[in-house]
Amino acid sequence: MKFFPLLWATLWRRKPRTIFTMLSIVVAFLLFGLLQAVNVAFNQGVEMSGADRLITHGKYSFTEILPYGHYQQIRSVPGVDKVSHATWFGGRYQSEANFFPIMPVDQETYYDVYPEFVVADDQVATFKRERTSCIVGRGLMEKFGWKIGDTIPIQATIWPKKGGSNAWEFQLVGVMDARDETMKGQEDFMVFRWDYFDEARAFGQGTVGWYNVKVANPAEAETVGRSIDKLFANSPKETLTETDKAFNAAFIKQFGDIQFLIASIIGASFFSLIIITGNTMMQSVRERVPELAVLKTIGFRDGGVLALVLAESALLCLIAAVIGVLLSTFASGFLKPFLPGLEVNLGVWTLALGAAIVLALVVGAIPSLRAMRLNIVNALSGH
């Protein structure tokens, strides 16, 4: 700490330069924080996947539809506790911008297989009773100002109704909450009844998107999965059964390789940052060669001078990184309604501070080595 006044004063030696360099680091870490928060949001579903759940879908693609006839056969596999199913509906509410997941599901079993979503018993009972009913997540309900009893019009993008119309209407009978606070936002989708969907749709009758299988013993999940796939081997509709986690991860991939995209953007911004900050540090050391020589003259060792320059680099990067990630924390709060699960959590903070330290070491390495190798006599005589 006794060196802090020296470090602090040196850091602000050229205020405009330090401020502009800091701003560039702040912006990069704001971007870093937000993109990592997006990553968290996309991966939240994957992280929350049940260990006792399997997904059985078409062998070659999960967009491949499966016969409803598989349902009873899967139920009969030893080790299977419960079976439900769902289908990707697509669809929009009022405009293209209002996209959220919509799925026709088996009203009798869906919430048995997904206990992490909580719906009042009387609302589930109504859902099982009313053919055109639907249940939505609380976040969607609040976002669009819906209330129980409302009719919600949905424009289909994949499944038209018989007669060619894309206009579907559902009665809102229930609202879903996430059981666990950390899952908040994951419940923001709509489910409606598959039997109504199957009867009203223009094509594809007797098919489902995928089966959700709850196994009695999570330790046997892999064996059960293999048994299910074996059942349909060499049939026209072969299946691939995988864990809920693997399925969710693959599902997210359909939006593009988020991780790769995020890594690319962050990589590009950090590359620019290394050049900008590295140049600042180089200039800073170059213009105070005589001062560094004085420090050595009065007894600072080579290693001490190296540590001083590296510490200056770390101070610059860490202050700016903390400001950037703080801003991204505030920004993610504002953006959360548009992307549920968006959160700058402890993991993002740790990653950001780690990145700031690496950045400091990279940009400080050459100037600090130069300072360390400084020859006192030459530096004092201006050579």
Add this chain to the structure above:
Amino acid sequence: MAETLIALDRISKHYVRGKEKIEVLHELSLNIEQGDFLALMGPSGSGKTTLLNLIGGLDQPSAGTITVSGQRIDTLSGGRLAQWRARNVGFVFQFYNLLPVLTAAQNVELPLLLTHLSKSERARRVQIALTVVGLEDRAKHKPSELSGGQAQRVAIARALVADPTLLVCDEPTGDLDRKTADEVLGLLQTLNREHGKTLIMVTHDPRAAEYAGHQLHMDKGRLIEAGAQA
């Protein structure tokens, strides 16, 4: 007879520039006594600053030995030599070489950052050093807010603060007007006479050299004459 503080024995120093070998000091031998105030004089390129750098432990000789207080410093490694300088030598430069971003007090405190002294003890010693040079009321001023003479006195305070045995001064009045130079030289003389510091000062100025107890003249890397004063 006073004790020998610094003993230089057959010191040579050469630099290599390209294919050319430049001899700066030639087998120079010299003893400097404890409590002496020595002025090194001579034309530019005579080797006086090189000699000062060797005595101050800023550079190593090409040949010969340098012993200070019975310790060979020509064989010390870079790190050990830095430690030795911190404990034994105070430096005063022609252009003060203060850190412009620090206050006078912070500049004076710099050598103490290398010690294990507490913050309050460091502050006490800085206060004493600034008082000795008569600048206790300028502690919070930056170098840009000080006159040349004041800046040099801050540099002297920095050289003094760790209580070194030896002060080496390279043209300490070279950038000052006559009146201010006399004040600074008077201060150095006081440090020598009243505080017992051994001073070695490089100067071109004969009037500055008159403040010293002894004068040594150099030319082409050799001592050519010596003179003593009252």
